[in-house]
Amino acid sequence: MTGRLVVVSNRVPSDGPPSGGLVVALHDCLHENGGVWYGTSGQINDAPSDGFSDVAGDGYDMRTFDLTQAEHDGYYLGYANSVLWPLCHRRADLMALSTGDFETYIAVNRRLAKMMARELRPDDQVWIHDYHFLPLAACLRELGVTATIGFFHHIPFPAVHDLLALPQHHIFPQWIASFDLVGLQTQRDVAAALEMYRSLVGAEQLRDGSLQYRGRNFEIRSFPIGIDVDAFAKxxxxxxxxxxxxxxxxxxxxxxxxxxxxxxxxxxxxxxxxxxxxxxxxxxxxxxxxxxxxxxxxxxxxxxxxxxxxxxxxxxxxxxxxxxxxxxxxxxxxxxxxxxxxxxxxxxxxxxxxxxxxxxxxxxxxxxxxxxxxxxxxxxxxxxxxxxxxxxxxxxxxxxxxxxxxxxxxxxxxxxxxxxxxxxxxxxxxxxxDDIGHWTDSYLAAMARIAHKPLVAEAV
Missing domain, CATH: 3.40.50.2000 (Glycogen Phosphorylase B;)
Structure with missing residues (x-):
């Protein structure tokens, strides 16, 4: 893999040695290849700095940022977990659409993108995890970031008819298209994502299976996540x-x-x-x-x-x-x-x-x-x-x-x-x-294969 591996998740592993299959797998990748892991610190700070704090990693850097109480309430509890979570889990009826939550969610993603853009390199491979950061690639593209950006969606992909309940459904497809590789858990999720693009004017599936939408080429593929089988059995x-x-x-x-x-x-x-x-x-x-x-x-x-x-x-x-x-x-x-x-x-x-x-x-x-x-x-x-x-x-x-x-x-x-x-x-x-090692290796191999095409995403 050329360049650094850059991982982004809502939280970084900050409490002792990494534990849990996903965290250990990402830790091992970063430890082997070097790189950076970005995420929130878990701390509430009503006057956060306009930069990252360093957390000791094992062969790689961990960079964290604080949330204000308003950001935690609007970005995390609000839009991420009271709107996107129920939407993706077929419970649009439980979406709590509160005034200002979306604006806070976008603002946190833009703040993170601004801080990351100062540190990212063109040959980095950025691997963003989960629904907390769906707009992050689009925000990074706005700032001129040309690095290869992948995304893994750990929860179900929303159904097309459920997406219509999301007030921002018209920009959701562009969030997804701003990544170079979108990883989903199952073929059923891939089918749901493809159905979304089939319903859009101007979206096209190319012969090699990749998609094109509003000037961007990208791939959507299934990478079923696994566990460390031998360690758990022992x-x-x-x-x-x-x-x-x-x-x-x-x-x-x-x-x-x-x-x-x-x-x-x-x-x-x-x-x-x-x-x-x-x-x-x-x-x-x-x-x-x-x-x-x-x-x-x-x-x-x-x-x-x-x-x-x-x-x-x-x-x-x-x-x-x-x-x-x-x-x-x-x-x-x-x-x-x-x-x-x-x-x-x-x-x-x-x-x-x-x-x-x-x-x-x-x-x-x-x-x-x-x-x-x-x-x-x-x-x-x-x-x-x-x-x-x-x-x-x-x-x-x-x-x-x-x-x-x-x-x-x-x-x-x-x-x-x-x-x-x-x-x-x-x-x-x-x-x-299909253990955790296979999941990590297959995703990173697909990331390495994809040639990034620098295109500007629509403003979010």
Missing amino acids: EAGRRDGRALLNLATDERLVIGVDRLDYSKGLDNRLSAFGQYLEAREDGDPRASLLQIAPPTREAVTAYQNIRSEMERISGKVNGLHSDLDWTPIRYIHRGIPRDTLAALYRAADVGFVTPFADGMNLVAKEYVAAQSHEDPGVLILSQFAGAAEQMTSALIVNPYDIGEMAAALRTALSMPLAERRERHEALFKVVQR
Whole structure:
């Protein structure tokens, strides 16, 4: 790779050694090749400087900038997480369109672009991550930046009919076209993006598969993200997850791990588990659901609502089905260390992954990686998770159909060992083939291949 690798994400890894598959992968790339990682500091400063602060990196530079309280409220909580997040997760009805949030979102992107433009070099390869910075390439192009700029969208790409609910839908396509390479999780996401351009006058798909729009050539491709399979599998074997939970010898375990978000289908998941318990017959195994749902964006009303619903359903199910020595739903509303999660995945007979919409969902891949090859558990996976495009040997379910999910639980908990092994072997091959290293290498190889064409983007 010629030039520096320049990574941009909402936050940089500032709390000790990098952890988590994505962060570790980007850290390893920067450590090997050198470069710069830009992101917000996580600090609120009502008089931020017009420049970056340096954070110690390991073989590369980390450059951070502070947000004001108004910027945090408008850019992050407002437009990014109360407009773009629900839009991309097929919940345009939950978009909170507040006066001034868009202007703040654009202003933060322009401020970052202005600071970056002073430091970027023409041969840099800039890799921007996620919906916080959708307009950043357009802002950089306005300032004359000619470096190759890639983007990876970690969440689902919005559907065309949902985009019409976005007041800025007329400039959204130009934001995307200002990148040279747009990476999406699935072929389904690529199809949604291509449909958007097919609906626009002047957009054209060229013979080589690239797109042309308003004078810019760019590519949209699928790069399904993965995990560090070997490291996670090794971590899963270090501790006894059943002992951590003090499970009875004959007690079966179903596990769900998700941020507390309305896109994750958590309310229907708990209801489906309750329905499974209601239909349980004599001889059916006694199963517990461990649902770990750390809080996120608690200041946003929609997240407060899903928390209340989770507490209501878990209380109802436990009230109906608990026994003196058994509580069927263990609901944990806080984060659990990654090494502990790995052991809990290994202990679980069923991985219950049922989002209404998800870019990929790495919990599904972590669950498979953590399983014992000799006695593996069963993955139940939503058809709307990006992972379902690859992980076809899971039990695929419709997360809106509570009865279907309850039936899948019964099937999973009674599945013969031979079938469990066969399904797990197929799933493990997929997870191992498309691991985090493959994702990083394939994206950067595509970036290196693309010849940048300096064109001026429309003003945002």
